[in-house]
Every structure is written in C-alpha cells, then in structure tokens.
Amino acid sequence: MSSLTVTPANLRKLLASGADNPVLFVNRDVDYEPELAVWDAAYVDKDTIVITLPELIDWLGDDFTDDDAAEYLPELQETVDEIEPAPGPHFTAWVTTTPSCLAGDNADVVVLADTFAGYRRGKVEWESGGGEVFTAVTEVDAREGDDADAIRESEELLEAAGWRITGDWEGLDPGYIATVERQDEAETWTLQQATDHMxxxxTNTAQRALKRLGIEPVGRAPGRGGQNLYLTVQVMYAHATRPGQGARTDLKDTE
Structure with a gap:
C-alpha cells in the first residue's frame, strides 16, 4: 500500500485547475516524499497519471460532493498503490554481543522485518521491531569473546542462509546492526546443486534431508529425467538453521 492517500480535495483541485490538459498524478520530483499533484499532462510521465480531467467529469460531473467522490476513491487508491507502492521489503540484522535469555552466553544474530515509517528529507525511514525471519546463535562467547569474531560468524550464518549484507555494521547497545536483503527468491537449484551446497x-541423502526440513520441490529441470528444482533461498536457509547448527528454532516461513 502506498503512503499516499487520494482524497476529495485532490479531485477538486484537478477540477479547478487552469491547465490546458490537467491530470492528477504522483509527483516524485520533490525534496521530501512523493505527493499527489495536478499539472498539465504534457509535462507529466504518463505512467504516473492517476486520473485525467475528462475521466473525472465523466465519473462525477463538475459539481460533486465528498459523498459522491467516496464511491470512486477506492478505485483511484488502487491506481496510486500501483504507481507508488510503499518501499520494501526492508530488513535489519541485529548481532547481540552480550549474554541474553534467548542465546545464553553466546552472541546471536537475528533478522527483523522493518516497517515503513515514511520519508524524512527525501529519504525513506524504517522502524525496526517487526517479526523475526531468521535467528541463529554463534559460537562466540558473549561474556569475553571479541565483537569482530561475533560479527564475522554472524555474516557467515547470514550468507549461508541466503541473506546479503547491504550496509555497514553500526554499534547499537547491546551489539551491532546492519541492513540486509534476501538473495533472489525466484532462483532455483537442481537437486545436485542443493546436494553440493549441503x-x-x-542426492538421495540430500533429498531426504530437505524433506525432513520441510523443503519441497517447486518443479523439475527440463529434459528427460530432469532433477527436482528447489528454491535456492529455502535450501540455504534450511541448511544454515538445521538442528545442531546454532539454530534456536525450526525452519521459519521467509515469505
């Protein structure tokens, strides 16, 4: 859903415009955040147009009330959401380098799904604290271990589970944070590729292990006797968080 909301006031502004061919559009050329604006269609990217003046008059006439407009606002809002969806998804990795009730005496790493919080001076802002989508424990003793070792092990666990680190680690008590993103979620591996990674x-051993971890094939490779195909990110995640490899929980839904 977009951060922009269509209102009757937007439609009245379109109706009152003195431009030759006015349109209501999503204006991205602003210093802060995108906005709904009215301008002549000749100067507007057609892919950002929400509604034209002729369309508005055809729907509502030239003397409409807020109640009249309310019937059409949901449809217009769908158009806005398609043009300017809220940014995301966005994730933050947290490395805790002090003992905790969850990880015990070892440093742990958690990935949280962030929430879009709006714009500030043209930049997207996020709020952390969403649901956990990845959790693992390092072998570094948080009581006396080196923070650099905890970060290095956390990076290895993240990358093995299909996460790419996209930002620098920043100190934030009681540990460190960095932005991360998932690998290409549409990428697939053949059973042999999954076997090699694991x-x-x-292949029989790998196939049984994947089934035990809840990973099902999503198709078959082309050609006669083609092997099963698996989503790469699911294989990487399941293997990295398998029992006995520092995982505190079973495989979680990463959608």
Missing amino acids: KAAN
Missing part, C-alpha cells in the same frame, strides 16, 4: 553424501 555437502551431502549423495
């Missing part, structure tokens, strides 16, 4: 003895 360092399994053979």
Whole structure:
C-alpha cells in the first residue's frame, strides 16, 4: 500500500485547475516524499497519471460532493498503490554481543522485518521491531569473546542462509546492526546443486534431508529425467538453521 492517500480535495483541485490538459498524478520530483499533484499532462510521465480531467467529469460531473467522490476513491487508491507502492521489503540484522535469555552466553544474530515509517528529507525511514525471519546463535562467547569474531560468524550464518549484507555494521547497545536483503527468491537449484551446497553424501541423502526440513520441490529441470528444482533461498536457509547448527528454532516461513 502506498503512503499516499487520494482524497476529495485532490479531485477538486484537478477540477479547478487552469491547465490546458490537467491530470492528477504522483509527483516524485520533490525534496521530501512523493505527493499527489495536478499539472498539465504534457509535462507529466504518463505512467504516473492517476486520473485525467475528462475521466473525472465523466465519473462525477463538475459539481460533486465528498459523498459522491467516496464511491470512486477506492478505485483511484488502487491506481496510486500501483504507481507508488510503499518501499520494501526492508530488513535489519541485529548481532547481540552480550549474554541474553534467548542465546545464553553466546552472541546471536537475528533478522527483523522493518516497517515503513515514511520519508524524512527525501529519504525513506524504517522502524525496526517487526517479526523475526531468521535467528541463529554463534559460537562466540558473549561474556569475553571479541565483537569482530561475533560479527564475522554472524555474516557467515547470514550468507549461508541466503541473506546479503547491504550496509555497514553500526554499534547499537547491546551489539551491532546492519541492513540486509534476501538473495533472489525466484532462483532455483537442481537437486545436485542443493546436494553440493549441503555437502551431502549423495542426492538421495540430500533429498531426504530437505524433506525432513520441510523443503519441497517447486518443479523439475527440463529434459528427460530432469532433477527436482528447489528454491535456492529455502535450501540455504534450511541448511544454515538445521538442528545442531546454532539454530534456536525450526525452519521459519521467509515469505
């Protein structure tokens, strides 16, 4: 859903415009955040147009009330949401370098889904604290271990689970944070590729392990006798968080 909301006032502004061919559009050329604005269609990217003046008059006439407009606002809002969806998804990795009730004496790493909080001076702002989508525990003793070791192990766990670190680590008591993103979620591996990544003895062993971890094939490779295909990010995540590898929980839904 977009951060912009269509109102009757936007439509009245379109109706009152003195431009030759006015349109209501999503204006991204602003210092702070995108806005709904009215301007001549000749100077507007057609892909940002929400509604034209002829369309508005055809729908509502030239003397409409807020109640009249209310019937059409949901449809216009859908158009705005398609043009200017809220940014995202956005994730932050948190490395805790002090003992905790969850990880015990070891440093742990958690990825949280962030919430879009709006714009500030043209930049998107996010609020952390959303649901956990990845959790793992390092082997670094948080009581006396080195923070650099905790970060290095956390990076290895994240990357092995299909996460890409996109920002620098910043100190934030009681640890460090950095922005991360998922690898391409549409990428697939054949069973053999999954076997190689998991360092399994053979494809049968890997297939049984994937089934045990709840990972199902999403298709088959082309050609006669093509192997099963698996989503790469699911294989990486399941393998990185398998029992005995520092995971505190079973495989979580990463959608």
